[in-house]
Amino acid sequence: MLKYQQIATEIEKYIEDHALQQGDKLPVLEKLMAQFDVSKSTITKSLDLLEKKGVVFQVRGSGIFVRRHKRKGYISLLSNQGFKKDLEEFTITTEVIELNVIKPSEEVALNLNIKADDDVYSVKRVRYINGQTLCLEESFYNKAIITYLNKEIVSESIFHYIREGLGLKVGFSDLYLHVDMLTEEEAGYLGLKQGMPKLYVETVFHLTNGQPFDFSKITYNYEQSQFVIQADSHFL
Amino acid sequence: MLKYQQIATEIEKYIEDHALQQGDKLPVLEKLMAQFDVSKSTITKSLDLLEKKGVVFQVRGSGIFVRRHKRKGYISLLSNQGFKKDLEEFTITTEVIELNVIKPSEEVALNLNIKADDDVYSVKRVRYINGQTLCLEESFYNKAIITYLNKEIVSESIFHYIREGLGLKVGFSDLYLHVDMLTEEEAGYLGLKQGMPKLYVETVFHLTNGQPFDFSKITYNYEQSQFVIQADSHFL
DNA sequence: CAGTGGTCTAGACCACGGG
DNA sequence: CCGTGGTCTAGACCACTGA
Known part of the structure; x- marks a missing residue:
């Protein structure tokens, strides 16, 4: 499995396990780079993937946040x-x-x-x-x-x-x-x-x-x- | 407008103007890099954007191809x-x-x-x-x-x-x-x-x-x- | 204006498709 | 095996947010 997929999976799992809600902030890029020991582009690619899946959204100048839709049963x-x-x-x-x-x-x-x-x-x-x-x-x-x-x-x-x-x-x-x-x-x-x-x-x-x-x-x-x-x- | 967006727009326009069909092959990455005078990652980012929009699909080891759905009126x-x-x-x-x-x-x-x-x-x-x-x-x-x-x-x-x-x-x-x-x-x-x-x-x-x-x-x-x-x- | 994410580069190396 | 796309890095610089 590729690095950026692996990281995406782990971040997603982290969000699940800690039951994070819409709007909760993830660590800043620098932290994530250090934590996973990869370059900026790799982290970015992971986050882009999660963004595409609807798991997070990124706001320039501000941070990376959890995205969740309300409504169960859909x-x-x-x-x-x-x-x-x-x-x-x-x-x-x-x-x-x-x-x-x-x-x-x-x-x-x-x-x-x-x-x-x-x-x-x-x-x-x-x-x-x-x-x-x-x-x-x-x-x-x-x-x-x-x-x-x-x-x-x-x-x-x-x-x-x-x-x-x-x-x-x-x-x-x-x-x-x-x-x-x-x-x-x-x-x-x-x-x-x-x-x-x-x-x-x-x-x-x-x-x-x-x-x-x-x-x-x-x-x-x-x-x-x-x-x-x-x-x-x-x-x- | 950002480079990679600009390039994406131009490629899309090219596809439209030349009425390319599903499966038609685009120039290889190297050609595109030279043509637009940008680095590989920038071209890649443009193509990823077009892929997300459903305009092209990329096949590793083979090439970049036009994607089109049939069916008009949808x-x-x-x-x-x-x-x-x-x-x-x-x-x-x-x-x-x-x-x-x-x-x-x-x-x-x-x-x-x-x-x-x-x-x-x-x-x-x-x-x-x-x-x-x-x-x-x-x-x-x-x-x-x-x-x-x-x-x-x-x-x-x-x-x-x-x-x-x-x-x-x-x-x-x-x-x-x-x-x-x-x-x-x-x-x-x-x-x-x-x-x-x-x-x-x-x-x-x-x-x-x-x-x-x-x-x-x-x-x-x-x-x-x-x-x-x-x-x-x-x-x- | 400090903090933070986004863009872009140049280049090394990897992995897959198809002859 | 060659051609081609994909991954990953390190780092420079840019652009937006919010106090």
């Missing part, structure tokens, strides 16, 4: 999918409906940037949070990249398997959000009524080298759908 | 609110319903971190996109920070005024998303029917020094609500 939309590890307050379970190798529809081929006769894994799952239906998820994986899947893997965290099992590096993703009304089929899976609202999210995941490998369509139960995003206005 | 959820300047494909207009100075409700006081007898500006607006209702927006501004507002300012971009007119620096924001059904009042403003789906977003904006100054509650017309988020898995 799921972080961007914590890199498979909200699995968000907070252990949530218990997420998964029911696998389907797992097949198929030829892609035009839509899937387009989003995964593959040809009509390439193979894809098609996975359909319902996910539960604390026993309630959370979402219906239909995912498509480029089989040339995700070479093997089985029911066991798919009922756990697929992303963990992709990283650890297959040794692939997940890069960036594009999320497309809509709000709409549930179809009869979706309502059935989620235990709701047709015509009720839904949050519908399509996501394309890419490897670090830019190759798309996962196209997912997720329909959320609106009753469980409370999301938080910690945004950064550093780019504007 | 509004970027995170492009720092007041989607005003997103793409000029959209024409956003604003109708001001209310503009008052009031005492905050408990909810508002909590989110703005002020006392019950502090003053806040309360602004209620309906925003239109290409002539259709886009959203109903109810915003509350800490009057101790946003010292003056009038109907003219409020019918244009408030954030532009905050930055340029008041010289304040906008920092980070917390977004809370829900999906729900329209109340009768909301439906009226949006020209929809009660009980139809809505995307409901509450946002707390902070200055760079961490002070919250704007608490907004936005109800989106689901028919116009297509959002895109370009996420980065650099933190995980």
Whole structure:
């Protein structure tokens, strides 16, 4: 693990362990440089990382402060999918409906940037949070990249398997959000009524080298759908 | 303007002007260093910024590539609110319903971190996109920070005024998303029917020094609500 | 104006991708 | 193995905050 990641992890852990609150001040840069015995840029890089994650904010001429959003029970939309590890307050379970190798529809081929006769894994799952239906998820994986899947893997965290099992590096993703009304089929899976609202999210995941490998369509139960995003206005 | 911001802007402009597509390769670091006559770290910082904005992605050992999401007509959820300047494909207009100075409700006081007898500006607006209702927006501004507002300012971009007119620096924001059904009042403003789906977003904006100054509650017309988020898995 | 964070440099060395 | 991006350093100098 890289120095600046290691340091970021330790600082984050420190904030957690000491239950620091929004606005609490961290030691000044010079202190941190001494404490971790690294150069200024390395500390800065750690802090930039934590800032990106929404853990701290830095104020020039003043200090480095803890950032916390109030509100419990919200799921972080961007914590890199498979909200699995968000907070252990949530218990997420998964029911696998389907797992097949198929030829892609035009839509899937387009989003995964593959040809009509390439193979894809098609996975359909319902996910539960604390026993309630959370979402219906239909995912498509480029089989040339995700070479093997089985029911066991798919009922756990697929992303963990992709990283650890297959040794692939997940890069960036594009999320497309809509709000709409549930179809009869979706309502059935989620235990709701047709015509009720839904949050519908399509996501394309890419490897670090830019190759798309996962196209997912997720329909959320609106009753469980409370999301938080910690945004950064550093780019504007 | 700082060097690395300037360079980022130029590179982005270059990509736009030459209509580069996803996967197109940019010159190697050495070339860029020479071209802009800066050190490696400065170029790197520019590219990191562009990566955060979703404009490029960098692959170690290979190169720097243009990132583009397909799909037109989506509004970027995170492009720092007041989607005003997103793409000029959209024409956003604003109708001001209310503009008052009031005492905050408990909810508002909590989110703005002020006392019950502090003053806040309360602004209620309906925003239109290409002539259709886009959203109903109810915003509350800490009057101790946003010292003056009038109907003219409020019918244009408030954030532009905050930055340029008041010289304040906008920092980070917390977004809370829900999906729900329209109340009768909301439906009226949006020209929809009660009980139809809505995307409901509450946002707390902070200055760079961490002070919250704007608490907004936005109800989106689901028919116009297509959002895109370009996420980065650099933190995980 | 002292304290503190941010920018920028020049250069050494490391790690990954792909032929 | 080469080309390429990423990390890390030490230090100079700049810019903002707040007393």
